[in-house]
Amino acid sequence: MKPYAEMSKEELVALRRDLKAKYHDFQTKDLKLDMSRGKPSVEQLDLSMGMMDVLSSDDDLTCEDGTDCRNYGVLTGIDEAKELLADMMEVNPSTIIIYGNSSLNVMYDTVSRAMTHGIMGNEPWCRQDKIKFLCPVPGYDRHFAITEYFGIEMINVPMTSEGPDMDMVERLVASDPAIKGIWCVPKYSNPQGYSYSDETVRRFARLEPAAPDFRIFWDNAYGVHHLYDHDQDHLIEILAECKRAGNPDLVYKFASTSKISFPGSGIAAIATSHNNLEDIKVQLKNQTIGHDKVNQLRHVRFFGDIHGMVEHMRKHADIIRPKFEAVEEILERELGGLGIGQWTKPKGGYFISFDSLDGCAKDIVARCKKAGVVMTGAGATYPYGKDPHDSNIRIAPTYPPLGDLVVATELFALCVKLTSAEKLLK
Numbered sequence: 226m227k228p229y230a231e232m233s234k235e236e237l238v239a240l241r242r243d244l245k246a247k248y249h250d251f252q253t254k255d256l257k258l259d260m261s262r263g264k265p266s267v268e269q270l271d272l273s274m275g276m277m278d279v280l281s282s283d284d285d286l287t288c289e290d291g292t293d294c295r296n297y298g299v300l301t302g303i304d305e306a307k308e309l310l311a312d313m314m315e316v317n318p319s320t321i322i323i324y325g326n327s328s329l330n331v332m333y334d335t336v337s338r339a340m341t342h343g344i345m346g347n348e349p350w351c352r353q354d355k356i357k358f359l360c361p362v363p364g365y366d367r368h369f370a371i372t373e374y375f376g377i378e379m380i381n382v383p384m385t386s387e388g389p390d391m392d393m394v395e396r397l398v399a400s401d402p403a404i405k406g407i408w409c410v411p412k413y414s415n416p417q418g419y420s421y422s423d424e425t426v427r428r429f430a431r432l433e434p435a436a437p438d439f440r441i442f443w444d445n446a447y448g449v450h451h452l453y454d455h456d457q458d459h460l461i462e463i464l465a466e467c468k469r470a471g472n473p474d475l476v477y478k479f480a481s482t483s484k485i486s487f488p489g490s491g492i493a494a495i496a497t498s499h500n501n502l503e504d505i506k507v508q509l510k511n512q513t514i515g516h517d518k519v520n521q522l523r524h525v526r527f528f529g530d531i532h533g534m535v536e537h538m539r540k541h542a543d544i545i546r547p548k549f550e551a552v553e554e555i556l557e558r559e560l561g562g563l564g565i566g567q568w569t570k571p572k573g574g575y576f577i578s579f580d581s582l583d584g585c586a587k588d589i590v591a592r593c594k595k596a597g598v599v600m601t602g603a604g605a606t607y608p609y610g611k612d613p614h615d616s617n618i619r620i621a622p623t624y625p626p627l628g629d630l631v632v633a634t635e636l637f638a639l640c641v642k643l644t645s646a647e648k649l650l651k
């Protein structure tokens with residue numbers, strides 16, 4: 226089939242009639258499918274069930290330094306968990322604080338602390354005139370929700386396949402002291418699955434912010450989430466690069482085991498400079514006596530070490546790779562060459578990002594919903610839910626069983642075609 230833009234009005238009208246009939250067929254199927262959130266599937270969760278058995282009532286729950294994990298204490302996490310997560314985050318264990326069950330919670334907490342108490346002796350953000358964050362777009366809706374909640378103004382920065390537009394980042398950060406942070410998902414980004422190039426990471430480490438309390442919020446949520454064994458993205462490690470560049474305090478690095486063990490029941494961590502760690506601990510010691518050490522120990526005993534975790538992630542990849550490939554195959558078969566959409570082909574992470582013709586995304590998502598397939602809301606990948614082009618749609622292939630995913634993607638492709646044909650006829 227030729228590109229839609231090259232079709233005559235008559236051809237488009239005939240096409241629309243044909244696509245509408247197909248859409249009605251889908252509507253009679255009474256589908257109830259969900260491609261909206263990036264959750265692991267049941268089979269993926271089953272991979273970690275051994276974690277339920279690694280600690281039993283007969284086991285000694287003493288950790289390496291002699292601490293009884295059943296009791297209070299150890300504010301920044303047990304040593305063996307620090308070692309495991311440090312290897313996962315490619316940093317030194319001395320740079321880490323282990324938190325509770327959610328890295329998003331740590332990010333929220335980090336923004337909240339800066340708001341009320343400031344960063345390293347600077348004026349709290351709530352007492353400063355205006356606070357702004359740079360938001361690479363499309364991006365992760367829950368990042369944007371945190372900054373919106375605190376009334377922080379969000380500025381869109383376009384993403385490229387190499388990372389955010391660094392000319393724009395450098396210019397804005399250097400010229401505006403109200404800009405205090407930037408949300409980054411540097412590896413297998415949410416939603417595009419892009420990984421930052423070496424040049425991008427180097428330029429981040431060499432930013433010259435006008436604000437002394439500017440920080441990069443480096444959310445390494447998909448650091449070990451490769452889809453392929455022999456074709457993986459590897460990034461320059463940002464903490465080390467910042468140190469090399471003479472900017473050791475510039476970055477907070479976040480990660481968790483949410484999509485490695487159990488989402489909501491994993492362990493999360495922050496890695497950052499000595500100065501930032503000391504600053505955080507002033508709050509932390511008032512906030513808690515310590516996080517869940519039994520869960521930390523459970524993770525260490527289950528994975529053993531980073532090699533165990535890498536092996537475990539291969540099993541995840543074996544489950545989700547066919548799903549990503551099925552979506553890509555259907556999109557190519559149904560939409561390839563039609564000029565009505567583009568999509569990413571990630572080598573890891575949890576999402577595929579789709580861009581429709583301008584002004585079509587909301588209608589496509591609404592149409593999918595009417596036929597029983599829930600997608601992430603159009604606009605969700607932008608601050609304030611406002612996609613200026615109304616074109617980006619996040620596809621989350623991991624959760625549905627393969628059979629459901631195939632049907633859902635076929636319906637999605639049909640909705641893209643129908644909506645695009647209608648758009649071109651307007």
Ligand code: PLP
Nearest residue numbers: 327328329365410415446481483
């Ligand atoms: N960061 C990103 C980029 C994510 O995509 C997600 C989950 O989808 C999270 C953080 C959530 O992490 P956690 O479960 O550790 O709060």
